Every structure is written in C-alpha cells, then in structure tokens.
Amino acid sequence: MNGSSMRGWNASSPSPGVWRAIAGFIVWALAFVVLYVGHALGCLYVPSSIQPATVTAALLVLWAAHLAAGALLAWRSGGRSWLLRHDGDRRPRACFMWRATFLIDAFALGAIFVTGLPLLAFPACHP
Numbered sequence: 001m002n003g004s005s006m007r008g009w010n011a012s013s014p015s016p017g018v019w020r021a022i023a024g025f026i027v028w029a030l031a032f033v034v035l036y037v038g039h040a041l042g043c044l045y046v047p048s049s050i051q052p053a054t055v056t057a058a059l060l061v062l063w064a065a066h067l068a069a070g071a072l073l074a075w076r077s078g079g080r081s082w083l084l085r086h087d088g089d090r091r092p093r094a095c096f097m098w099r100a101t102f103l104i105d106a107f108a109l110g111a112i113f114v115t116g117l118p119l120l121a122f123p124a125c126h127p
Contacts, residue, residue, distance in 0.1 A: 024108030
C-alpha cells in the first residue's frame, strides 16, 4: 500500500478521506453497541454482591469515554476547517470536506450524547 491509498489517515493530506469523514459515526456505533450490550450483560450477570449502581457507573464511564472521543474528533476537524478558511487557502475541495467532516462529527457527538441519556434517567438494572 502506498501513501495515496491511505489518504484519509495521512497527516499531510489536504482534505480528509471517507474514513475520516465518517469516523464520528463509527464512534457513535461503537458507543451504541458497547452501552446496550454492556447494559444487557451487566444486568444478566451481575452477582448479588455488586449493586446495580455499579453497573450504571461503569456504563457512565464508557459513555464519557465515547463522548470524549467524539468531542476530540469534532474539535480537530473544526480546527482544521477554521485554519483552512482563515489562512486564505483556496482549495475549495479541502475547505468543503473539512467543513463537512466537522458537521458530521458534531452530529455524531450529539447522537452519542442522546444514546447515553437513558443512563441518567433510569436505573440500569431494575428488578
């Protein structure tokens, strides 16, 4: 594999590739699976010595980690978009792709937030 086939991961690349553009929703998909499978397995296999609040706390930590990953992606793509706009760079494709990547990352961050909201509203393992 040469550098051109890994374009989305090359730091010197002027615009993000497809994988980088959808990375925010990949993090959201991982958060969705980890939280809901973790909830199901945590409540199924929770021993009587562990309180259900422990399962909720573990899920909140996992949710916070996914929120941090999504926020980092949005921050980096937003910063790159801002730099291209304010440095007078006239590469329209690069400006468009970084702006689109920022918007996709921002919507994915919102989706990660909404996915974890039931953890705050309901107990994890209700008898």
